[in-house]
Amino acid sequence: MVPFLPDAQYQYFPIVATFVAGYAVIVLEEQTEINKAATALILGVLVWVLVGTGVDMTASEFDSAIAETLQNVAEVVFFLLGALTIVEIMDAHKGFDIITQAIKASNQRELLLTIGTLTFLLSSVLNNLTVVIVMVSLLQRLVEDEDFRMKLGGLVVVASNAGGAWTPIGDITTTMLYIGGQVTTVPLLANLFAPSFLCLVGAMGYELMVIDGSKPFERTKEVETEPVKGQALVFWGGLLGMIGVPVFTAFTKCPAWSGMMLVLGLLGLVTSLLHEPNDERYSLKGALKRIEVPDALFFLGVLFAVGGLERVGLLKEFAVQLGQLVPDESLVAIFLGFASAVVDNVPLVAATQGMYDLSAHPANAGLWNLITYCAATGGSLLVIGSAAGVAFMGMEKEVSFGWYLRSVAPAALVGYLLGVGGVLAQQSLGFSVSLLFASAGTQDWKAWK
Structure with a gap:
């Protein structure tokens, strides 16, 4: 018998056991010294092997399930590869120097506040995965102290997930609930900005208590080099292009990865016109050689494994059984936030959409506000627990599951609980906006992959 699945058949046990064992190896990467990308790939394939050989599915049903999962995962991986390559091209042109020179923070406290606030605002209009890639790349060019830089990177993960919770395009789960009609634009902004900001304040406040805020931070040593041709054009073109991907997705109905690839192609065209054909330092070809492919493979393996659990209904059944075990719906939403720290929040939110009917819980009801907040921020x-965290783990090689648990999770927990308190306080004081505002273009938004 599998926990939370009292009626499950025996064939589900090997799938769950394999998933738990694989995650354990990833968690214990520091102790086992086994590459997490290799573990993730093995885990992803083994889950589907067990699905194909141990679950009662016809060949056509299995082919359809694995093809649809692979498509969803591939879209995220292509999005990630596109964003990483764009950032690499921007960095090759010394583009991040434009921002690092503009940051005048003189000590750790000022830099932490600057980075946290900037990340929070950016992630409200830009996919949080992209924000983490850009901000961590910026930190790597700005902060020399590795420990402090990693601490800031962890805050970036928390801030990006918090910033994505209060706008329809900031986080994939928020977009899902927006498209499903559970939340609408104006009430979403009004109801979740304050709790999301409280999440940021809680995390930053905790970090400010554990660091020496007055201590000057060590900037990365700047090497005097010749200005790179097209520096500003490539940097601002790449950044604005990535910010424009949600708009492209909304109006063209094309998936997000295609918008990111369009930006990459245009940037590749611009660099081809700016530089000599054989100069790979600044070209698309050279950037593709320098990006870290293992990051994408780790992503692929983890998402592929989670997709297997989703396809056989384990994640939805988990959410349903949790709802039956916990009598209070608010507690269910809070627990789902904790669950999203372990498994993908997308299927968990999809399960809640099926659990609660709009006739009983109309759009912008308190339950939907809480689910929206918890699903978006619980992954921190x-x-x-989130695409942002996995990307951060891939970009900073010294970041491991154990390090994050010790160094970032306490701040993330404080922020998460403070935001939950904010949502509940708003509702109890009657400050929540529940009017059904018309949301222009709702049907045109695509799920943000």
Whole structure:
């Protein structure tokens, strides 16, 4: 018998056991010294092997399930590869120097506040995965002290997930609930900005208590070099292009990865016109050689494994059984936030959409506000709980599950609980906006992959 699945058949046990064992190896990467990308790939394939050989599915049903999962995962991986390559091209042109020179923070406290606030605002209009890639790349060019830089990177993960919770395009789960009609634009902004900001304030406040805020931070040593041709054009073109991807997705109905690839192609065209054909320092070809492919493979393996659990209904059944075990719906939403720190929040939110009917809980009801907040921010509690965390783990090689649990999770937990308190306080004081505002273009938004 599998926990939370009292009626499950025996064939589900090997799938769950394999998933738990694989995650354990990823968690214990520091102790086992086994590459997490290799573990993730093995885990992803083994889950589907067990689905194909141990679950009662016809060949056509299995082919359809694995193809649809692979498509969803591939879209995220292509999005990640596109964003990483764009950032690499921007960095090759010394583009991040434009921002690092503009940051006048003189000590750790000022820099932490600057980075946290900037990340929070950016992630409200830009996919949080992209924000983490850009901000961590910026930190790597700005902060020399590795420990402090990693601490800031962890805050970036928390701030990006918090910033994505209060706008329809900031986080994939928020977009899902927006498209499903559970939340609408104006009430979403009014109801979740304050709790999301409280999440940021809680995390930053905790970090400010554990660091020496007055201590000057060590900037990365700047090497005097010749200005790179097209520096400003490539940097601002790449950044504005990535910010424009949600708009492209909304109006063209094309998936997000295609918008990111369009930006990459245009940037590749610009660099081809700016530089000599054989100069790979600044070209698209050279950037593709320098990006870290293992990051994408780790992503692929983890998402592929989670997709297997989703396809056989384990994640939805988990959410339903949790709802039956916990009598209070608010507690269910809070627990789902904790669950999203371990497994993908997308299927968990999809399950809640099926659990609660709009006739009983109309759009912008308190339950939907709480689910929206918890699903978006709960993934910050563990490094593997969100796309932002997984990307951060890939970009900073010294970041492990254990390090994040010790160094970032306490701040993330404080922020998460403070935001939950904010949502509940708003509702109890009658400050929540529940009017059904018309949301222009709702049907045109695509799920933000």
